[in-house]
Amino acid sequence: MAFVGDRPDFVVGREGEEIKRDSYKDQGIAVFTSGGDSQGMNAAVRAVVRMGLYVGCRVYFIKEGYQGMCDGGDNFVEASWVSVSGIIHKGGTVIGSARCMEFRERPGKLKAAKNLIKRGITNLVVIGGDGSLTGAHMFRTMWADLLEELLKNGDISEAEKTKHSHLNIVGLVGSIDNDFCGTDMTIGTDSALHRIMECCDAISATAYSHQRCFIMEVMGRHCGYLALVAGLTSEADYVFIPENPPPTNWHEILGDRIKSARAMGHRLNVIIVAEGAIDQDGNAISCEMVKKVVVDETGMDTRITILGHVQRGGAPSGFDRVLGSRMGAEAVLALMEATPSDEPCVISLAGNQAVRVPLMQCVLRTQAVTKAMAEKNWAEACALRGKSFLHNLDNYNKLISLKPPQITEDAGIARDGFNMGVMHVGSPCCGMNAAVMAYVRQCICRHDVVKGIHDGFEGLLEGNVEEMTWSQVTGWVGQGGAFLGTNRTCLPGPNLPKVAEAFRTHKLDSLLIIGGFEAYQAILQLYEARGQYKEFCIPMCVIPATINNDVPGSDLCVGVDTAVNEITEICDRIRQSAQGSKRRVFVVETMGGYCGYLATIAGMAGGADASYIFEEPFGVEELQRDVRHMATKMNEGVQRGLILRNGYANSNYSTEFISKLYSEEGKGIFTVRTNVLGHMQQGGSPSVFDRNMGTKMAQKVINWMSEAMRKNRQTDGSVHCESRQTAVLLGLRTSKYMFQPVDELKSAIDWNHHLPKDQWWLKLRPLKAILAEHKEDVIYTALNNK
């Protein structure tokens, strides 16, 4: 979705057609949430309402899911712009949800159909899990038949039947389980993982103190996604999931694993059990059973913690708020663009893109997983869950198999492998340690030697280099900052001879730099100096890791997700601080260098009224317009305003200037307070996404590095390579990880501001504006058109 050329009151739908504001005047849309609630449902509801109003529809809530649809009456409520104010940060669903037996049966569906027809509603946005969407699919399949019966019973007229002959349905997958085939992530899963990870971190602390073994049950009646990802990102000793039951002798394996870990000096063990875990025969594996095995096999002091509904509660993560917002807006456009011959669709996430996938296809695939599990075809069940599931499973198995007992530090690891350097360049960020941990362990497994270079190039020049060990990186995945130390200012360029000498001294066969824009610059400088220094003719790679999200060649950097969450949470708290006080506007300054990603995405997640960034030039006109807009909102009952400003947005229109402007112009209407967030954005506990991304990227680099070193091994055993394909950056582009020569990325950069020329997220800004917009007469100009 984007604005069209110089006509900002038009948006373009996904298919390229123009949709004018009010182009669907008086169409009726209803939105409802169904099944288990999930964090982010409110963001989706808000987006459906506001995008629906933008295109001119009448929007209705159906309260309490299918139950409300069957019951009718007060459960149908017309929505307004204000009715979804102040809900984006709330967990659960403000319009209520239910599991409804009545709707499963024909009489229930008849009642629901009649209630819709009587209100002229034939456009539905269903937000729910696999069950809710399956129900929607059945409802639509039976629609013509239901209408026939309603007519026969005299419940509707012939005219009503003709007018409502077609039911349009678009589904949004809202469920913490991530069990619906066809989307990478369901709305709520990321937040549930946040909750689980907070608990894992907390449990680990008490487990450490008492040297205990903890068995944690996480949700997922039929799906092991939550357990799997939680296990991977908390370095759990064992994970039980339904799709991939453990070997029949799991009792012994589990016992041995725990005993070996203790022999290595580990003070604690964590075992994660999915609620729906089963064995090879399909029998449930409960926490009690696992506890008995642990106690019998090891005699360990063992405790069970069942997380339960805690996982579905609490504030949604930044990711879920943005996901819900994007999906909700896209659902409205999909409904409006649908023709009677179109199949109903589900709005799903493929990489960074919102895409429309046929509902029926997703339902059938989701049902196929159930069938595969019933037939004990585990490989098929895992494959049907999708690429991301398989990837996590593979990663988990590799990390686990990397752990003792197979490999111990004193087991005589061959020292004739490659010497692989790893360091950080740039500012620290969350997820860096996870990447180092995964890299180190897998190198050791391949019998390579990892040279950990402390404090970037400064450390290298000072000889601060050590061989890294297995146990050294235990527990690193969940830790923020950069244990290896990092340095932003010392680049190799001015010190090439000394850097070359250090490469020689440490006999480096490859180099991985995990860091920000400066990490990219460093590898580029080394690559460009290959002609003078043969020491730099080794495979080199960058993993982009910075909260700025300004590294070329990658849509996302490690560390960004944690920063977005930090900012989003702080904004929630800042806004809440003004509860009960008079109308107030907060001006919040975020980090990001020249990149406006954080201000934009955290602004979208926090429901900000405006966000000022360098990429979208603004001047007095825009500022005046926004101040007036804020005043209008306040006059109409909105109590608090939130303005985000990226630190480098404009050197003249500083944070202080903007605060003063709002203050002066808002006199008598609202007061203004300023917050400069600073380094708290870099800190905190790494989000699950960043832990996972760091681990995943390191895994990919290992494979690439090993192949590059092997291919370029000389007869004397040294490594020598010159091609541009051997100095690369690993980036996430749309939904693919790609190794791109650093040299090729040079032309994709605005070197004056250290920014990629093409930034995918800028296309989200018009949506952000629509969702924050209030008055009909306020027309936003879109960035893309400037």
Ligand SMILES: Nc1ncnc2c1ncn2[C@@H]1O[C@H](COP(=O)(O)OP(=O)(O)OP(=O)(O)O)[C@@H](O)[C@H]1O
């Ligand atoms: N086959 C079906 N036919 C009609 N309605 C269904 C069907 N399956 C589910 N529904 C309706 O959807 C509701 C929610 O389904 P379910 O309890 O499976 O939750 P869900 O949407 O899968 O969410 P989650 O699993 O995340 O809690 C059911 O209570 C029922 O009203």
Ligand SMILES: O=P(O)(O)OC[C@H]1O[C@](O)(CO)[C@@H](O)[C@@H]1O
């Ligand atoms: O709230 P209820 O009905 O107990 O639902 C619990 C179930 O909901 C889910 O969390 C999905 O929302 C399942 O994983 C879990 O088994």
Ligand SMILES: [Mg+2]
């Ligand atoms: Mg379900």
